[in-house]
Amino acid sequence: MADQAQDEMTEVRSEGDEGYERGLGSRQIQMIAIGGAIGTGLFLGAGTAISKAGPSLILSYAVAGLVIFVIMRALGELLTYRPVSGSFAEYAREFLGPFAGYVTGWTYWLFWVVTGMAETTAAAVYVRFWAPGIPQWASALVFLVILYAANLISVKLFGEIEFWFSMVKVTAIIGMILIGVGVLTLGFSDAADTASVSNLWADGGFFPKGIGSTVMTLQIVMFAYLGVELVGVTAGESAEPEKNLPRAINTLPWRIMLFYIGALTIILALVPWREFSPGVSPFVAAFGKIGIPAAAGIINFVVLTAALSSCNSGMYSTGRMLRDLAQRGQAPGRLTALNSRRTPALAITVSALLMGLGVVLNYLVPAKAFEYITSVATVCGLWTWAVILVAQLRYRRAWQRGDLPAPTFKAPGGAWPSRLALAFLVLVVVLIAIDEDSRISLYVFPVWAAALVVGYQVLKRVRPQAVLAHPGHSEARPEAGRDAHPEPRPQAAPRG
Incomplete structure (x- = not known):
């Protein structure tokens, strides 16, 4: 049975990513993984979170970071089992059924479309640092x-x-971080009189607004981590996925410690937490107070780069996910086409046009655009992470029974870390429902879910072969019965 499962695994590995160029080497995969952990949620969103929780925000980032590592190790098991482009939707199809695959593919596509809107919005906000007269919508466009x-x-x-x-x-x-350590230890800069590690507890304590306020920031913090799973989308174009993907995932703990916890600790030690305000990057604000010539401008350029990096990732992932849906017959067939450079040009074009709605929001509600967009993106990301965890638990049971080959990159701690991470994601959804500023996403998501259900029912009638589960073991497809038919393998897309 294990040999047969191994043969099936080899067969399905060739599916889904046909036509792509495996042009991403080790250094690119490593940097994509690092870049996914540093984005607008940290550089811009942290200002709002600091004003709500004070120094205890550091603890929120640490707890959420631990959960993210559990999710990524769960994804690592699945990636070494089947490294394919559109991985999240593929795992949902195989281990949770065809409807879950359909929902996950479209929701992850929506997630990056919405994130692209958020990042262009953030980039436009950063441009106003140098040119306040330029309209926000123009920069975003x-x-x-x-x-x-x-x-x-x-x-x-x-x-x-x-x-x-x-x-x-x-x-x-x-x-x-090095400059901040220098200011704290050597006292050089205009902020030397107020810069002190004691800022982490001197003004109202480490929890100045109470533990409840700290817990409420978790839904803001989780947005900051959105994008770390992008390494899974690169699987279909990674030169050596079995080697490069685990290596990238294993660097996650030190990335979180350095880039999130380390950087925030230094920032909050340099400047008292009450001096930060929502809508202003705490990094720009802190280094503006240090008094180093052009420091604030340099940091603003860096955070602008972070926003553009995330938007660039959004362009990449939406195109791949939309093409994967088209290959499955769950999106218009023309979206499977690759251009002469083997990129899904039409799928990228459709996604970019929808990202353009973010430009419209920047024109209509520039003050609220980032807040509205990020709340919707967070719920989409939570769904994707939950699917990863549930699929990994199903896969784990399958290989423990001998129905599928065991992964070469096993997640530590067995199944319990994944179950606890799922419970944490449920808590974040509850927090989103409680927070008036974020609650809009829970109004949008039911509408999206209803649209998916209607679309799926239409698809079953028009293209019944497009909604069948991926061939696999019976537990992966509990709804499959004696009348089920094997899913057809997607055809290679034209290269021209």
Whole structure:
């Protein structure tokens, strides 16, 4: 049975990513993974979270970071089992059934479309630091067009852009931490009189607004971690996925410790927490107070780079996920087409046009655009993470029975960490429902869910073969009965 399962695994590994160029090498995969952990949620969203929780926000990032590591190790098990493009939807199809795969594919696509809106919004906010007279919507539109053009060229160019975007972010954060340590220990800068580690507890204690307020920031913090799972989408274009993907996932703990917890600790020690305000990057504010010439401008450039990096990732992932849906017959067939450079040009174009709705929001409600968009993106991301965890638990039971081959990259701790992580995600949804500013996402998501249900029912009638589960073991498809038919293998998309 294990040999047969191994043969099936080898067969399905060839599916789904046909036609793509495996042009992402080790250094690009590493930097994409690092870049996914440093984004607008940290650079811009942390200002709001600090004003709500004070220094205890550091604890929120630590707890949420631990949960994210559990999710990523669960994803690592699945990736070494089947490293395919559109991985989350594929795992949902195999282990949770065809409807779950359909919902996950479209929801992850929506997640990155909405995230692209958020990141172009954030980038437009950063531009106002230098040019307050430029309309927010105009900057957002320019950035969207530039990144769209870059993504049409090749996956190698995408990888190089992400590599250098991430390099800027990593270098800058390390530099900020070193400068902050210098200010705290040597006392050079305009902030020397107030900069002190005691700022972490001197003004109202470590929990100045109570533990409840700290817990409420978890839903803001989880948005900051959205995108770390992008490494799973790159599986279909990674040169050596069995080696590169586990290596990228294993670097996650030190990335969280350094880039999130370390950077926030330094920032909150440099400047008393009450001096930060929502809508203003705490990094820009802190280094503006230090008094180093052009420091605030440099940091603003870095956070602008972070926003563009995340939007660039959104362009990449939406195109791949939409093409995967089209290959399954769950989106228009023309979206399977690849251009001469083997990129899903039409799928990227459709996604970019929808990201353009973010430009409209920046025109209509510039003050609220980022807040509205990020709340919707968070719920979409929570669904994807939950699917990863449940699929991993199903896969774990299957390989323990001998129905499927065991992973070469096993998650530590057995099944319990994944179950606890699922419970944590449920808590975050409850917090979103309680928070008036974030509750809008819970109004949007039922509408999205209803649209998916209607679309699925139509699809079953028009293209019944498009909603069948991926061939696999019986537990992966509990609804499959004696009348079920094997899912047809997707055809290779044209390269022209």
